Every structure is written in C-alpha cells, then in structure tokens.
Amino acid sequence: MNLLSKLFRTKSPQVHKPSGESKASGELIAELTGGANLVEGRRTWELAEQRKDDLHYMKECCEAELKTMEKAGLVAAPYYFERVAILSRKEKNYEQEVAYCERYIAAVESYYRTDGTEGIADVRKGPRFQAIVKRLKKAKELLGRAE
Known part of the structure; x- marks a missing residue:
C-alpha cells in the first residue's frame, strides 16, 4: 500500500501543526513510518x-530510504x-560500491515487480538509476582486477 493510500485510510491524519500550519510531506511520512525517513x-x-561527502551519513540515508520504501510504498x-x-x-572499496549498487537496483526492481508502474514515475528510466547501473558494471571490473 502506498503512502497516499495510507494517508486516506487513516481516520484523522494530523495534517496540521498545533500552530495551524500545514505539515510538510516529510513530516507526514515520518509520522506514518515511525520516523523511517529520518537520520x-x-x-x-x-x-x-551538507553531508554528501560523509560516507557514514550517506549509508544511513540509504538505510532510511529503504525503510521508507518498505513502510510508505515510496521508491x-x-x-x-x-x-x-x-x-x-x-576509497577503492569496490566491494562496498558493488554491494550498494546491487542493493539499490534489486530494491527498485522488486518495488516495480510488486507495485507496477501504472500512474507513477519509473525511476529506472531516470539518469541516476542509469548511472548506478553503469557504475555497477565498472565497479565489478575494478573489483575483479583488485582481487
């Protein structure tokens, strides 16, 4: 079930803050997923x-994105x-590079196999997904040479 379905099935989604302001989509996702989208x-x-060059934070973001995908139905x-x-x-850590590329590709493929593409954007057609696919091939070559 995707996020919008969950929102509409919730009896009284808290879409406003106590101040009366509307909550941002990220805040609603955090509520619905128990904070899965937070690091x-x-x-x-x-x-x-801010943290794009910090491997630790980027790995934490990957985990949060996968949890959000599982709980909210968002790619x-x-x-x-x-x-x-x-x-x-x-860092010449080709094994890790391969692992994260494969993990993302597998998660996305699984998502579309389960939910289909009707009425939603297909990230597999986007440039970042394609870059990850190309990167995987090169990373496997580099890993093979390093062993």
Missing part, C-alpha cells in the same frame, strides 16, 4: 547537500546510493 532526527534530503531515492558508490570508489 538522527532529520529527513534524508536535509542531509543530501527509494537513488541519490544516496550513488553517493555511497562514488565515495566507496574514491
């Missing part, structure tokens, strides 16, 4: 620019997986 209390997109954003792959290659 140290912050939404993953808030860390994207995990490829950005964090691509950043982990880039940072892993810089």
Whole structure:
C-alpha cells in the first residue's frame, strides 16, 4: 500500500501543526513510518547537500530510504546510493560500491515487480538509476582486477 493510500485510510491524519500550519510531506511520512525517513532526527534530503561527502551519513540515508520504501510504498531515492558508490570508489572499496549498487537496483526492481508502474514515475528510466547501473558494471571490473 502506498503512502497516499495510507494517508486516506487513516481516520484523522494530523495534517496540521498545533500552530495551524500545514505539515510538510516529510513530516507526514515520518509520522506514518515511525520516523523511517529520518537520520538522527532529520529527513534524508536535509542531509543530501551538507553531508554528501560523509560516507557514514550517506549509508544511513540509504538505510532510511529503504525503510521508507518498505513502510510508505515510496521508491527509494537513488541519490544516496550513488553517493555511497562514488565515495566507496574514491576509497577503492569496490566491494562496498558493488554491494550498494546491487542493493539499490534489486530494491527498485522488486518495488516495480510488486507495485507496477501504472500512474507513477519509473525511476529506472531516470539518469541516476542509469548511472548506478553503469557504475555497477565498472565497479565489478575494478573489483575483479583488485582481487
């Protein structure tokens, strides 16, 4: 069941803050998923620019994206997986690079196999997903040479 379905099935979604302001979609997702989309209390997109060169945070964002995908039915954003792959290659950690590329591709393929693509964007057609697919091939070559 996707996020919108969950929102509409909730008897009284708390879409407003006590001040009367509307809650942002990220806040609603955090409520519905028990904070699955949060890393140290912050939404993953808030860390994207500030911590893009911090492998630890990018890996935490990957985990949060996968949990959100599972709980809210939203496709995990490829950005964090691509950043982990880039940072892993810089460290010559090709095994980790391969693992994160494969993990993302498998998760996305599983998502679309289960939920289909009717009425939603297919991230597999996007440039970041395609970059991860290409990166995987090269990372496997580099891993093979390193062994």
